[in-house]
Amino acid sequence: MRFHTRKWVKPQDLNPNHTLFGGQLLAWIDEELALYSIVQLENPRIVTKHMSEINFISSAKQGDIIEIGIDVVKFGNSSLTLKCEARNIMTRETIITIDSITMVSLGDNGKPKAHGKTEIEFVRNRIK
Structure with missing residues (x-):
């Protein structure tokens, strides 16, 4: 698993139980998935089509740092x-796992568009 970003749990990210609100974590994850897909597919028009079962395993509290892989x-x-x-990062516990998320590349017409990619590309390898 490649961990790409970190988020700091702040007071506005908490639920009434004073732990990280699951909806906030899912928003962070969805944004990270979109950014990753935009870079990989070289298309700014990306949408989330599907997420499989979301498995909440543990939580986080204010001040904790979360890594998204x-x-x-x-x-x-x-x-x-x-x-x-x-x-x-603070407790070294997994908070959430999602086994399958489908991101779709769209054309200018808003319909799925073939991207022609078959493997992970690193930006540093695209720069000649």
């Missing part, structure tokens, strides 16, 4: 299937 499962014709894990 993403791995590519497969490349489709117009899609990219990913998996995700968010973990608490």
Whole structure:
């Protein structure tokens, strides 16, 4: 799992139980998945099509630092299937896992568009 970003749990991220609100974590994850897909597929028009079961394993509290990890499962014709894990750096516990997320590349008409990608590319390798 490649961990790409970190988030600091602040007071506005908490639920009434004073732990990280699951909806906030999912928003962070969805944004990270979109950014990752935009870079991989070289298309700013990306949408989340599907998320499999979301497994909440543990939580986080104010002041904790969360890492979001993403791995590519497969490349489709117009899609990219990913998996995700968010973990608490402070406690070293996994907070959430999502085994399958489908992101779709869109054309200017808003319809799925073939992206032609078959493997992970690193930006540093695109620069000549």
